Amino acid sequence: MLEGLKAAATGMTAQQTRMDALSNDIANVNTTGYKHERVAFGDLVASATGPGSAQTVAAGAGVAVGPAGRGTGQGALHTTDQPLDVAIQGDGYLQVKLADGRTGMTRDGSLHVDARGRLMTSSGALLQPPVTLPRGVSAKDLTIHPDGTLNAQGKPIGRMALVNVVAPSKLDDAGNGVYTANAASGPPRVAGTNTTLVQGALESSNVDIADAMVDLMDAQRSFQMASQAVRTQDQMLSIANGLKT
């Protein structure tokens, strides 16, 4: 009996996790370069059921939930005409250096210039390899080519590294839209030629608000069904308790 209660409770927990991911997506519907979160469900199988069924009947123990990386869909590009805005078209990431020295990867191409003329992302991570604007060159003189090379007043001044990993769904989330590679994702390597940069545009979040709302409704109703199962199990315990009056 208590197995059923626990199984139903795992269903509520799993739907809660799904709702958390969806809330995060909806909150980030306007975040540049944001990719929606995905969750994975898997059923759990317990050993044989208690009395009331044959030994060969295996009861389930509910559901397990875990993260499953992020959606890979391309976000829509919107034109900003800012010379320091770049959008990535295709798979891949800009390589950046985090404040703690680790190498990160991001699709947030809203760049800025710091006091020393270095290009950095909106969250303060420097591009890696670093790109420094020469003295006397302002942002509006900058041309960023699709392959990442930067020209200022006709002279090359550096190149933004476009990288990708073999298993993007296994990347660690370092916050602020920055991901770090690990053993499961494989090391960063130069992205393929179908990955290009577009200057003067930003990539929108790939969250489809209609899809997210429908998923949210589905998660909520599934949560309710699991909670009904908990209530039914509780009623049955109450009925069993009523045997001795």
Next chain:
Amino acid sequence: MTSPMERGLYIAASGMLAEQARQDLIAHDLANASTPGYKPDRVASTSFGDLLLSDTASGRPIGALGLGTQIDRQVTDTSPGPLHDTGEPLDFAVQGDGFFAVRTSAGVRYTRDGQFSASAGGTLVTAAGDDVLGPGGAPVRIGAGGTVAPSAIGVVALTNARRQGDTLFTGTPGATATATGTVRGGALEGSAVDPVHTMVEMLGSLRTFEAGQRVITTIDSTLGKAANQVGAV
């Protein structure tokens, strides 16, 4: 042999226990209402062996009496769940009959959950990290651009499918060519749990359980009368 009165008590109790077991399975199904490729179980109850009742005075047979019930058998219902498009390059669904084959540490297992991803080694893997197998039984390599052609993934016909957990099944595989299903990319098969059917079954089972309790309390009060009121003046 128990007396006729107690026999009724035990029969009713066996019914309550069977409903408890059924509720455990229903709770599991409802918990998996969003698990891709999940297949619910159908259960069958059977009666324990029948007992032939006979008239104690004349010895004339009266008829057979079941001695209660239990859930005897579970059969995985492999009817397909709804397919929905996700647009993800490494999501796959089997349209029609058949299963994906997966190489786990315990041997080859089968699944309808096509929410795959890439491994660091460049192969197509399940959420648990097990290699998905191609039509020839070799792991599927991720192509350039991080995509896999649906035709590169094997579909296996499976008989005697039995749920093993983590959306995996065991069973008897047929030849690859016998599977009629085709692989569709960018889509996932949803859970095949029918919410309406399952909720109705849950309520029905609850009331059956309650009825069992009523039978027991009724027999109990009859026994109470027999114990306390027969012979009282």
